[in-house]
Amino acid sequence: MPELPEVETIARGLAKRVTGDVVESVWLGQKKEPLKSPAPEIAAALEQSRIAAVRRMGKHIVFDLDRVDGLAGVERALMPAKSRKRNKKPKGSGAISALNPSTPHAEADKSVRPTQTKAQWIVHLGMTGSLRVCEPQTEVAKHTHAILKLASGREVRFVDPRRFGRLSVATSGEFDATGVEPLEIDLDPFIALFRGRKTPIKSALLNQKLLRGVGNIYADESLFRAGLRPRRRASSITRDQLAKLHAAIKEVLKEAIALGGSSISDYVGAEGEEGFFQLQHRVYGREAKPCLVCRTPIRRVVIAGRSSHYCPKCQK
Numbered sequence: 001m002p003e004l005p006e007v008e009t010i011a012r013g014l015a016k017r018v019t020g021d022v023v024e025s026v027w028l029g030q031k032k033e034p035l036k037s038p039a040p041e042i043a044a045a046l047e048q049s050r051i052a053a054v055r056r057m058g059k060h061i062v063f064d065l066d067r068v069d070g071l072a073g074v075e076r077a078l079m080p081a082k083s084r085k086r087n088k089k090p091k092g093s094g095a096i097s098a099l100n101p102s103t104p105h106a107e108a109d110k111s112v113r114p115t116q117t118k119a120q121w122i123v124h125l126g127m128t129g130s131l132r133v134c135e136p137q138t139e140v141a142k143h144t145h146a147i148l149k150l151a152s153g154r155e156v157r158f159v160d161p162r163r164f165g166r167l168s169v170a171t172s173g174e175f176d177a178t179g180v181e182p183l184e185i186d187l188d189p190f191i192a193l194f195r196g197r198k199t200p201i202k203s204a205l206l207n208q209k210l211l212r213g214v215g216n217i218y219a220d221e222s223l224f225r226a227g228l229r230p231r232r233r234a235s236s237i238t239r240d241q242l243a244k245l246h247a248a249i250k251e252v253l254k255e256a257i258a259l260g261g262s263s264i265s266d267y268v269g270a271e272g273e274e275g276f277f278q279l280q281h282r283v284y285g286r287e288a289k290p291c292l293v294c295r296t297p298i299r300r301v302v303i304a305g306r307s308s309h310y311c312p313k314c315q316k
């Protein structure tokens with residue numbers, strides 16, 4: 001599952017490739033799970049919109065959209081109902097030519113806001129989701145759920161075999177993920193997050209309402225660097241220890257983002273290859289292997305259904 005550093009890397013890669021481009025038309029698949037907003041709303045927000053920016057919020061990828069032509073929505077809303085049928089899934093590269101901007105790919109209905117000038121397309125990759133920037137002749141991969149045809153001729157495709165990923169749009173007001181950005185939070189508000197919390201610190205770190213985007217791997221690695229056991233009650237951790245943890249989380253995430261940057265072109269390349277450099281894990285996935293600091297075997301415990309790894313000597 002992509003974690004914060006991977007999502008950041010993917011968002012940066014997409015920003016480089018598609019910022020400024022215009023979405024001419026949208027094809028959405030028939031599977032319901034990936035669509036968190038109704039298909040007509042997603043299509044209406046994206047079509048004829050310029051991609052002003054792509055950025056990460058928590059583990060979401062947010063595309064900021066500007067309306068290119070305020071009339072586009074009106075035209076769509078006025079289309080006869082008959083021509084508003086959703087297209088069938090294209091079965092190969094040849095079918096892509098069916099993506100003609102003159103034929104709408106989603107039903108227009110009352111939810112279409114012709115006056116809307118700004119919107120956001122929000123993508124959560126889930127477990128196996130990926131966003132690929134392709135040339136139109138690239139064969140459409142199995143499990144493709146969305147294709148955005150861009151004015152530059154390229155396409156953005158959302159592929160997700162296990163369908164835990166989610167696509168949605170925010171058309172009224174800004175999308176706001178819950179929690180605080182771990183890379184932006186200052187020390188005092190960070191300490192305040194854990195005050196009075198009787199849950200294990202590991203669970204608190206994974207709680208997306210507190211910090212957004214810290215996943216299992218980076219929580220374990222941060223706790224190791226801060227010398228804290230994952231089962232420690234959050235409320236029992238001293239200010240000094242929390243200061244260490246605050247620094248460790250930022251350090252771990254920044255290192256991983258720096259590593260991810262070098263493999264970025266592979267991830268969102270034409271073939272959609274995955275190729276992340278993994279951060280050298282010190283505890284995660286190293287059960288029974290010697291601690292890199294003291295040689296004590298790393299232990300694994302399950303907390304709230306998730307594996308946690310720690311050194312019983314280095315972490316208190």
Ligand SMILES: [Zn+2]
Pocket residue numbers: 291292293294295296311312313314315
């Ligand atoms: Zn150790």
